[in-house]
Amino acid sequence: MKLKIAVLSGDGVGPEVCDQAVKVLKAIELKFKHQFTFHEGLVGGVAIDKKGTPLPEETLTLCHESDAILFGAIGDPKYENSADTEIRPEEGLLKLRKDLGLYANIRPLKVYGPLIHKSPVKEKVIKNTDFIIFRELTGGIYYGEKKLSSDGHKASDECVYTTEEVDRVAHLAFKSAKSRRKKLTLIDKANVLETSRLWRKRVKELAKEYPEVTVDYLYVDNAAMKIILNPRAFDVILTENLFGDILSDEASVISGSIGLLASTSIGDKSVLFEPIHGSFPEKKGKNIANPLATILSAALLLEHFKLYEEADAIKSAVEKSIELNITTPDINATKKYAHTSTVGEFVSEYIIDKKNILYKMENISLGQSTII
Ligand code: IPM
Ligand code: MN
Numbered sequence: 001m002k003l004k005i006a007v008l009s010g011d012g013v014g015p016e017v018c019d020q021a022v023k024v025l026k027a028i029e030l031k032f033k034h035q036f037t038f039h040e041g042l043v044g045g046v047a048i049d050k051k052g053t054p055l056p057e058e059t060l061t062l063c064h065e066s067d068a069i070l071f072g073a074i075g076d077p078k079y080e081n082s083a084d085t086e087i088r089p090e091e092g093l094l095k096l097r098k099d100l101g102l103y104a105n106i107r108p109l110k111v112y113g114p115l116i117h118k119s120p121v122k123e124k125v126i127k128n129t130d131f132i133i134f135r136e137l138t139g140g141i142y143y144g145e146k147k148l149s150s151d152g153h154k155a156s157d158e159c160v161y162t163t164e165e166v167d168r169v170a171h172l173a174f175k176s177a178k179s180r181r182k183k184l185t186l187i188d189k190a191n192v193l194e195t196s197r198l199w200r201k202r203v204k205e206l207a208k209e210y211p212e213v214t215v216d217y218l219y220v221d222n223a224a225m226k227i228i229l230n231p232r233a234f235d236v237i238l239t240e241n242l243f244g245d246i247l248s249d250e251a252s253v254i255s256g257s258i259g260l261l262a263s264t265s266i267g268d269k270s271v272l273f274e275p276i277h278g279s280f281p282e283k284k285g286k287n288i289a290n291p292l293a294t295i296l297s298a299a300l301l302l303e304h305f306k307l308y309e310e311a312d313a314i315k316s317a318v319e320k321s322i323e324l325n326i327t328t329p330d331i332n333a334t335k336k337y338a339h340t341s342t343v344g345e346f347v348s349e350y351i352i353d354k355k356n357i358l359y360k361m362e363n364i365s366l367g368q369s370t371i372i
Contacts, residue, residue: 001035002035002036003034003037003067004065005069006059006062006063007039007070008070008072008096009072010074010093011044011073011074011076011279011281012075012278012281013072013073013280013289014044014071014072014073015072016287016291016341017073017293017294018072021295022038022298023345023348024314024317024351025038025070025301027348028298028310028314028351030352039066041059041062042056043059043074043092043093044073044074044076044092045078046076048087053092054089055095060099064270068273068304069100069271069272070297070301071093071274072275072279072294073277073278076089077281097272101268102137102267102270104134104169104267105265106134106135106172106263106264106265107133107244107251108132109130110129111254111255111256114323115255115256115322118331119255120253125229125231127232128232129254130235131235133244134169134237134244135239135241135245135248136161136241136244137244139160139165139240140242141241141242159195159242161198161240166202167202170202170206170238173238174206174210174213181235182212183213183216183234183235183236184203184216184235185215185223185236185237185238186199186238187237187247188218188220188239188243190219223237224247227247227250227251231254248263252277257290257331258276258293259292260292262293262294264304271304273297273298275294275297276293277290287340288328288339290327290328290340291340291343291344292321292322292343296314298314299314299315299318317346317350317354318347321350326338326342327343328340
């Protein structure tokens with residue numbers, strides 16, 4: 001298959017982790033005889049520095065012309081905590097989502113057996129947890145009108161949802177539930193918010209089209225508690241933009257590291273894959289950020305194009321790296337932790353030739369990897 005992939009690595013550790021995902025995709029290309037081309041685009045703080053805007057026009061054009069987008073991370077402390085900063089790197093991502101119409105962000109959560117003890121939550125609580133969050137991504141309070149009074153003492157962010165915005169992401173979530181354990185939980189704040197009441201009304205209506213799916217409704221405060229107390233109770237979670245942002249970070253704690261979680265953002269014409277973690281600026285350039293979330297995002301990319309065998313090859317290689325403890329310090333507290341690039345090399349080498357992996361591991365540690 002021929003695929004044109006835009007790589008928007010962004011800020012902080014974004015470039016380091018994206019490099020590894022590209023390396024892994026190149027291994028897939030070689031092994032399975034595909035033709036992938038990679039095209040870099042500037043976004044975020046680095047784009048502000050070089051072009052004066054967090055989302056330059058040429059990046060947007062590149063994204064429109066690509067089959068898929070691989071995204072790293074965004075955010076730079078240089079632009080943070082200063083209320084009067086005019087342009088923020090995050091605006092690049094928000095504008096990208098809006099312009100490409102990426103209305104659904106899908107964040108699967110899985111607990112890896114060998115890592116179960118790394119989670120701060122008890123093993124017996126999280127064992128076999130497997131749920132997926134459908135977060136609405138281009139509406140709600142993120143995109144409502146923002147106001148600040150001229151005296152600087154009053155601010156507001158409007159939260160708006162239309163039935164159309166609710167329906168399109170809800171349909172995706174229902175379809176996913178249908179192919180999984182047939183349970184959908186809508187998380188909202190319908191006891192307080194009008195927008196949440198609209199979500200409930202629509203989801204109740206749409207549920208009639210999916211009779212095999214059981215639907216339940218939870219207030220977000222209660223859900224935040226249940227995700228930690230009884231995560232196995234969830235199958236598909238459907239929620240609005242802000243709640244989805246918060247709950248997915250919370251849920252990542254269950255897996256032991258936010259550095260493991262990948263996501264897909266779907267629009268009618270575009271599709272973007274990114275780790276759920278941020279730019280982790282403190283660790284930038286140290287070659288210790290966990291690349292697995294971005295590598296797993298590359299697996300989601302392949303799945304999107306129905307390259308299931310290829311995606312499975314990545315997932316098995318990732319599982320092997322975890323099993324062999326070839327992992328970065330966030331999940332490997334020993335002195336023998338692996339660097340970001342080593343994890344990427346291991347995963348790539350394992351895809352190319354898993355039989356000789358032990359021999360190859362020696363080469364990797366000697367810096368003689370065959371495909372880098
Ligand atoms: C995420 C991030 C973004 C968001 C930020 C960087 C704007 O936290 O993708 O979850 O809030 O959506
Ligand atoms: Mn977030």
